Amino acid sequence: MNVSLTSEPLRPVVQTRPVPPALIEALSQRFGKQLSLAQVVREQHGRDESSFSVPPPDAVVFAESAQDVSDAVKLAAQYKVPVIPFGAGSSVEGHLLAVQGGISIDVGRMNQVLAIHAEDLTVTVQPGVTRKALNEAVKSTGLFFPIDPGADASIGGMCATRASGTNAVRYGTMRENVLALDVVTASGELIHTGTRAKKSSAGYDLTRLMVGSEGTLGILTEITLKLYPLPEAVMAATCSFASLAEAVNATIQIIQMGVPIARCELLDAVTVRMVNTHSKLSLPESALLLMEFHGSPAGVQEQVETVQAIAAEFGGDTFEWAHTPEERTRLWTARHNAYFAGVQSRPGCKVISTDACVPISRLADALLDSVLETQASGIPYFMVGHVGDGNFHMGYLIDPNSPEERATAEQLNHQLVRRALALGGTCTGEHGVGLHKKGFLLEETGVGAVAMMRAIKTALDPDNILNPGKIFEL
Template identity: 80%
Template sequence: MNAPSPQLHPKIDNHPAPVALLQALSERFGAQYSAAQVVREQHGRDESAFSVPPPAAVVFAERTQDVADAVRLAAQFKVPVIAFGVGSSLEGHLLAVQGGISVDVSRMNAVLAINAEDLTVTVQAGVTRKQLNEAVKSTGLFFPVDPGADATLGGMAATRASGTNAVRYGTMRENVLALEVVTASGEVIRTGTRAKKSSAGYDLTRLMVGSEGTLGVITEVTVKLFPLPEAVMAATCSFDSLADAVNTTIQIIQMGVPIARCELLDANTIRMVNKHSNLSLHEGAMLLMEFHGSPASVREQVETVQAIAADFGGQTFEWASTPEARTKLWTARHNAYFAGIQSRPGCKAITTDTCVPISKLADALLDSVTEAQASGIPYFLVGHVGDGNFHMGYLIDPDSAQERATAEQLNSQLVQRALKLGGTCTGEHGVGLHKMDFLVQEAGAGAIAMMRAIKQALDPDNVMNPGKIFNLDSSVDRLKTSIRH
């Protein structure tokens, strides 16, 4: 039996914060504290389609001690704490579903140490990926993880972000070496070191990466850097069918071509991108690719990929070899979400993503597109298909309960298909609110119980971003499992 769609409206248990706590926060933080409605609303929404009352107050942290003090005060009253970076999450991660206060780390934006000789850098959690790359570009190095949005490094670590470069350089899981974290009690701890590897004790860094703020607030991040490639070449290639584009991708990866980026857009999405970004890309299924390396290695990669694409009917490659041309091309790709939103004025996007083994990509992606087209709901498709990850955005009328229900059913069918093919319910968005039901099915009761035990051990009063990833009430999970089976 198919799993039920996730709740269209999350359960809200938004208790008002005690006046004594708000007064204590105001006294401690002064101008760094705000309970103004507009500020609270800004910190009470992300890019998801959920609508939830905002947090009771916002603290603008400027250093780690600010975060520790805010958490310690909230913990005294057992009031939730939700970390906030730039608000670009897609699955409701930062929504105050159980009330509480928002701790904004965007002012913690110092690059603390660039260790170019070790290929590492340490930054405060509010540093964004673009700011980081600007800071290190004179060293001949760069940070490759690129989720599209100019997200903060703290938020990227918390959600285990990845993006267009992951097929070659990996995700935040592979690129975070060490963290500074404020725990649920307000204690400041450090995990990991700048060493390339370690076998010392539990891997607390990996535990915190992807925990979505439910185990602590990340305040500093140490990540790997990589040499800027000597040669970079970007290209587009169009296909008559989506299947041909997907099968080209599968062949590229299975042959071991070290391609840096391999993105897929279908004809429907290309039309949206052309209109939004004033481009004239061929309106068919399209692969956007980028090759990094020495001039000789890039030529070898290009020749191999051209031959593979030709076998599947790939049309003429169009090259973007200058930095300006590449930037324009990838900016248009990153703006696909906004192109979709603007294609239907007043709409909301129900977004979802999944990831499957590369050999199963065609099975997962093509059937999902067919279902979306049959539904009649406008949609967009983008995929980091080089690593088996793709995203669907269903563009609904927010006032139509029928359209919302249809979009959620499409999401459910997409995820169910991925799980049956050995994939995951989310490749990079994270669980947040939207994927909680599916995580139970993917991970199983035993693994969820272990996650719950870790959460209760590290956050016994459930103050760190509660109501995300899984529900602490095991009876809820048992009920969901029984419904499915």
């Protein structure tokens, strides 16, 4: 495959659309204290974990119900003013930035678990519920929700970006785990997609269309998810390798052997050092696999024995086990905080993140060369990978005041994506396109596919008010 990517813009295009005073007055009358024009509140809703700096939205509406969302969108639609949904603010690709101005609709107060149907293994929640709060709410039922992006993200945001995390190798991503949605459309109408049934062949799959649409097709107000029984036995361990190549090749073999491993995470030596400092751990500072096994005691033991044998073939050292739930929590919390460990290692830095995913057989080809290029560049970085499903991240830690460092980091990202696409992979395994990856979407999907996406967007949002400027330009 011959891939020729055009260079990405280093800064997002900002073309604000005016917000008429009449709209602000109408919002004030409808929402009262739920509307904020305060600069500090607007700025809070105008930044995420990306490296972009964009003017904040013109106003923030704190929605407390689906009716609030519907009314806010209806008012904005009258004036053709953009609306941007806001959850936890933890996205990394500029998803929530107000590049065309407009109104931020914060759904954080819509944080209720509405119904737990333990007998059907489903739960219905509002979009502002976070993943940790959800698992706290359902733990007494003996069930859990496995999707766990690093941040304590909102369920609505996780749906919008089609998030995954460390458990995806066994339990899938949000794509596989969302059953039904309530959605406010660009006209302010509230529609319902999907059911609590395990499957359906009724018409177009609008649920899948909305999951991953990044707020550009509708604003989610209610979400029904799959739950899973807590595993009878859980074992977690770390295993060190002399080289990154050996750790990656061991992972490939584990997956190709069909081991139903629940988690298989990779950190290189540089990142382990950062994690140790940030989380006060003493992990061996070499290439490291963090693994977890779920199932019956006999099933888990069989998985462990198989993985230990594979690791030994590639020089894996003795497994270090996290024996208690507290030890496991500490280990996985440290892994989830690897991003912040990287940021802490260079105070004042900004992170330019990558998010490539490739077929498992090509993981070594994609990952190892990308790490070598980054090391040769001199740019500080961290590297983590959900390597069990071929997904890995480089985080380039740049001085935000250095155009040279930003340009170098963007070039490294460009080369990494070029490599992933040439190997049959994708420019984003879980973060989404947002602003940062728009330049790669056309090369990955082709002219016809992007034209179809634009046609869907135009049909559902003719005035382009739903999170405009994201995924592609109209």
